[in-house]
Structures are given as C-alpha cells and as structure tokens.
Amino acid sequence: MPDAVGRLDRGDGTGLAWSALPGREPTVVFLPGLRSDMRGSKAVFLRDRCAEVGQAFLRLDYSGHGESDGSFLDGSIGQWCDDAAAVIEARAPGPLLLVGSSMGGWLALLLMLRFGSERVRGVVGIAAAPDFTEALMPAELTPEDHRALAAEGVCHRPSEYGEPLPITAHLLEEGRRHLLLNRSVRWAGPIRLLQGMNDPDVPWQHALRIVEAIDDPDIQLTLIRDGDHRLSRPADLSLLWNVVHGLLRQDGR
Numbered sequence: 001m002p003d004a005v006g007r008l009d010r011g012d013g014t015g016l017a018w019s020a021l022p023g024r025e026p027t028v029v030f031l032p033g034l035r036s037d038m039r040g041s042k043a044v045f046l047r048d049r050c051a052e053v054g055q056a057f058l059r060l061d062y063s064g065h066g067e068s069d070g071s072f073l074d075g076s077i078g079q080w081c082d083d084a085a086a087v088i089e090a091r092a093p094g095p096l097l098l099v100g101s102s103m104g105g106w107l108a109l110l111l112m113l114r115f116g117s118e119r120v121r122g123v124v125g126i127a128a129a130p131d132f133t134e135a136l137m138p139a140e141l142t143p144e145d146h147r148a149l150a151a152e153g154v155c156h157r158p159s160e161y162g163e164p165l166p167i168t169a170h171l172l173e174e175g176r177r178h179l180l181l182n183r184s185v186r187w188a189g190p191i192r193l194l195q196g197m198n199d200p201d202v203p204w205q206h207a208l209r210i211v212e213a214i215d216d217p218d219i220q221l222t223l224i225r226d227g228d229h230r231l232s233r234p235a236d237l238s239l240l241w242n243v244v245h246g247l248l249r250q251d252g253r
Contacts, residue, residue, distance in 0.1 A: 003047070007068075010086050016060060017067035018087045021047060023056035026095035026121045026251060028244060030059045031084055031111075033102030033129075035165060037066025041232045042101055042126065042240065049241045055248060060087045073154060073166060076174035077103075077133065081110050088115075097247055099124040099240075102202065102229065105193075106130040109180055109214075112187065122190040122247040126240065127202045127229050128210060131182070133175030135209075136202065137167065160200070181213045190250065191219040192243045194236075196227025 001022050007015035019038060028050055030043045037043075038059035050057035062080040063070030084107055088096065096119055100108030105128025112120045129136065140157065141149075148155035149169045156164035191214065195207040207221050222243070227236060 008087050008090050010083060014063050015069045016063060016083050016087050018058065018060040018091055020091045021051055021057040023050060023054045025056055026097045027056040027058050027092035028097045028099060029088060029092060031098065031100040031104030031107050033104050035065065036101065037061050039066065042237065045237045046099065046244065058088065058092045060084060073168055076171055077106065077178045078174055081107050085111060085114060096120050097122045097244065099244060100128060101126040102129045103132065106132065110178055117189045120189060121251045124243055125193045126231055127195055127199055128193055129202045130180045130210060133172050134179055135181060136206065181209050185214045187214055187216040189218065190247055191216055192247065193221045194224065194231060194240060194243065195221065196224045196229060196231055198226055199229040201229045
C-alpha cells in the first residue's frame with residue numbers, strides 16, 4: 001500500500017507534515033536531526049525496508065523543518081518533542097520502535113520516557129545527541145557568537161551541511177529543561193546506539209555518557225571506527241537495518 005501523507009494542526013494553526021506507511025505493529029518512527037527532515041536518506045531507507053517486510057513506518061517534520069509550518073528560530077527541544085508526540089499520537093497510537101538521528105536521538109529518549117515501556121518496544125539512536133545544547137554546543141561558541149546571542153538572541157555557526165546554522169538563545173536556555181545526562185535515567189527496554197568515531201559533531205565519548213546515564217540492562221553501543229556523523233553510507237545503512245530488524249524480531253509482546 002502507498003504511504004498516507006498529510007499535515008496535523010498542532011492546535012495553533014501550525015501544520016506538521018507526516019508520512020505514514022501502514023503495516024504491522026510496532027510502528028517504526030523515524031525522528032530526524034536538527035535542520036534535517038523526513039526526506040533524508042536514512043528515513044527513506046528505513047521506509048523502504050519496512051515496506052519490504054510489511055512493517056508500519058512513520059516519519060515527520062518538526063515545526064520549522066522540512067515541509068512543516070513555522071519558523072526554525074521559534075523552535076526548541078521541548079517544542080519539537082511535543083510536535084513529534086502530537087504526530088505519533090495521531091498517526092501511531094499503538095506500540096512504537098523509536099529511531100532518532102542526532103537531535104532526534106535526544107527526542108527519542110525523551111519520548112521513550114513520556115510514552116513508557118509498555119508502548120515503546122525499543123529505541124535506536126544514530127549519533128544520538130542528548131543534551132547537545134548544554135554538553136556540546138556551548139564549547140563551540142566564539143566570543144562573537146556570545147555577543148550576537150546577547151544582543152540579537154541568535155548567532156550563526158558554520159555548517160558542513162550547507163547554510164550557516166542559526167542558534168538561538170531560546171534553544172540553549174530551553175534545552176536545560178530536558179537534560180538527561182546529569183542524572184540517572186531508569187529504563188527497562190532495549191536501547192541500541194550507533195556512533196561513528198570520526199563524527200565531528202558528536203564525539204564518540206558522548207555515546208559513553210549516554211550508556212553511563214541510562215540505568216538499563218539492555219543498552220548496547222556499537223562504535224563504527226570510520227563512521228561520520230551522518231552514518232549514511234551503504235554499510236552504515238545496512239547496519240542500521242540489522243539493528244532495527246533485530247529489535248522487531250526480538251519484540252514478542
């Protein structure tokens with residue numbers, strides 16, 4: 001069956017774009033990274049693999065991203081998490097397997113805690129970046145960036161992926177409400193982390209911090225020695241599907 005596509009009004013006139021593939025549960029949900037969208041290579045790859053095996057799959061764009069309404073500059077970790085939760089509740093109300101890339105990995109962990117273990121059957125993080133607004137990004141800011149944040153509320157950082165990345169004071173400040181690595185997070189379910197050791201954006205040591213912070217007997221970290229941040233090479237994608245498919249086979253509830 002073809003994907004169903006649409007837009008969800010989150011309640012304030014902002015339309016959130018989504019694309020859903022019907023199939024058996026749990027629904028695999030892909031959560032993109034910062035400034036990425038549901039048309040990215042990993043999202044499309046997982047959609048096609050799920051279609052081959054008859055698995056339900058949902059992808060979406062947060063506000064200010066991709067095909068959704070809203071300004072990126074108005075966004076925050078909490079708002080984008082709420083955006084994802086709203087689309088999931090509307091389009092995939094049953095059991096879930098959450099797959100998050102970079103910032104999407106942070107959102108996947110937050111949604112894991114929000115929805116609970118009876119509903120979330122597994123989490124896969126791809127270069128997962130929980131707490132990046134506090135643990136990673138501030139160290140990269142220059143004195144000029146700090147002056148721009150104080151004067152204008154936004155600075156622009158160079159990006160390897162295209163136009164400069166706007167960073168707002170609101171993003172940094174609001175992110176502190178959702179930190180995970182400064183406490184012990186109790187969880188009882190499968191978590192799989194894939195991390196490149198040549199990642200210029202999320203150091204592989206950050207993945208170790210996630211393992212240390214989450215009190216979970218079934219958390220596994222796979223380091224890819226020559227892997228970058230995107231982990232979108234054919235071998236990376238094959239590994240990703242092996243992990244996702246393995247969790248789907250493991251789920252017997």
